[in-house]
Amino acid sequence: xxxxxxxxxxxxxxxxxxxxxxxxxxxxxxxxxxxxxxxxxxxxxxxxxxxxxxxxxxxxxxxxxxxxxxxxxxxxxxxxxxxxxxxxxxxxxxxxxxxxxxxxxxxxxxxxxxxxxxxxxxxxxxxxxxxxxxxxxxxxxxxxxxxxxxxxxxxxxxxxxxxxxxxxxxxxxxxxxxxxxxxxxxxxxxxxxxxxxxxxxxxxxxxxxxxxxxxxxxxxxxxxxxxxxxxxxxxxxxxxxxxxxxxxxxxxxxxxxxxxxxxxxxxxxxxxxxxxxxxxxxxxxxxxxxxxxxxxxxxxxxxxxxxxxxxxxxxxxxxxxxxxxxxxxxxxxxxxxxxxxxxxxxxxxxxxx
Ligand SMILES: [Zn+2]
Ligand SMILES: [Zn+2]
Numbered sequence: 001x002x003x004x005x006x007x008x009x010x011x012x013x014x015x016x017x018x019x020x021x022x023x024x025x026x027x028x029x030x031x032x033x034x035x036x037x038x039x040x041x042x043x044x045x046x047x048x049x050x051x052x053x054x055x056x057x058x059x060x061x062x063x064x065x066x067x068x069x070x071x072x073x074x075x076x077x078x079x080x081x082x083x084x085x086x087x088x089x090x091x092x093x094x095x096x097x098x099x100x101x102x103x104x105x106x107x108x109x110x111x112x113x114x115x116x117x118x119x120x121x122x123x124x125x126x127x128x129x130x131x132x133x134x135x136x137x138x139x140x141x142x143x144x145x146x147x148x149x150x151x152x153x154x155x156x157x158x159x160x161x162x163x164x165x166x167x168x169x170x171x172x173x174x175x176x177x178x179x180x181x182x183x184x185x186x187x188x189x190x191x192x193x194x195x196x197x198x199x200x201x202x203x204x205x206x207x208x209x210x211x212x213x214x215x216x217x218x219x220x221x222x223x224x225x226x227x228x229x230x231x232x233x234x235x236x237x238x239x240x241x242x243x244x245x246x247x248x249x250x251x252x253x254x255x256x257x258x259x260x261x262x263x264x265x266x267x268x269x270x271x272x273x274x275x276x277x278x279x280x281x282x283x284x285x286x287x288x289x290x291x292x293x294x295x296x297x298x299x300x301x302x303x304x305x306x307x308x309x310x311x312x313x314x315x316x317x318x319x320x321x322x323x324x325x326x327x328x329x330x331x332x333x334x335x336x337x338x339x340x341x342x343x344x345x346x347x348x349x350x351x352x353x
Pocket of ligand 2: 115
């Protein structure tokens with residue numbers, strides 16, 4: 001028996017040695033990369049379910065506080081055959097590209113408010129929705145008053161880049177007539193922002209002062225519904241618009257965690273000011289849970305996490321006390337996906353990773 005084990009270990013070592021040697025052979029390296037190359041340049045068509053549904057993919061779950069892997073705020077919505085992105089924080093488009101999510105058929109972008117962690121990647125999504133795609137018009141962007149000022153600024157900053165790409169790739173691959181943004185300022189809250197193919201998107205005001213206006217969005221499709229809070233303190237408008245919705249995505253901070261961060265900083269640190277100020281224009285985790293319970297939402301998803309937990313231990317601290325209020329909640333990560341099949345009450349929470 002002992003002899004057999006010794007032979008087995010020897011064989012394993014020999015096989016491992018041969019494999020190690022083979023991966024150093026250029027022809028083998030090329031063959032291995034060739035298999036990988038296709039997945040690097042192609043998109044994956046089946047990221048979202050094929051069945052008719054309203055789905056949401058968290059393409060960014062963190063707030064501006066640093067985190068080594070998460071992107072800033074971003075939620076991609078697919079309703080039937082149409083896709084939209086709500087907020088495009090830093091690294092969010094990188095996430096979508098790493099996951100090979102098709103970006104060429106986007107309907108439009110929605111921006112909740114004009115803080116940098118919600119608009120930073122407008123130029124990136126413009127780029128990947130433009131070069132080499134069949135986009136027939138400029139990229140549509142809906143946002144609060146001021147969105148056109150932001151879009152004009154990005155246009156000013158990036159128009160040379162667009163020209164260079166057109167000069168290099170030509171009109172078929174990078175046509176200048178579809179480069180740029182079509183901005184739509186949302187000012188009339190009595191009418192839907194978007195209504196087509198059974199999809200209804202409405203905006204409503206929330207309280208994120210001094211950032212005013214700041215918007216939340218409700219997306220409805222064939223009887224299924226999602227509300228995205230944007231950035232806000234506890235807001236009656238979210239409560240009222242979230243009554244009985246299937247899923248509420250709500251931003252949140254955790255006071256205890258922030259307090260510990262505050263205490264860890266030197267007394268003269270300017271970061272202490274930021275940690276205190278954060279708390280007066282966001283909603284704490286327990287307020288969010290109480291709001292979701294009162295609104296009778298089907299499921300609560302925490303996003304725009306302040307701070308986004310780096311470990312399970314911190315996640316445990318961040319979510320402390322929520323289970324005492326409601327059980328149907330999820331702390332999102334980049335890649336969290338919500339699927340709401342039509343003609344069903346089912347709420348599927350899964351992950352792209
Ligand atoms: Zn924010
Ligand atoms: Zn904000």
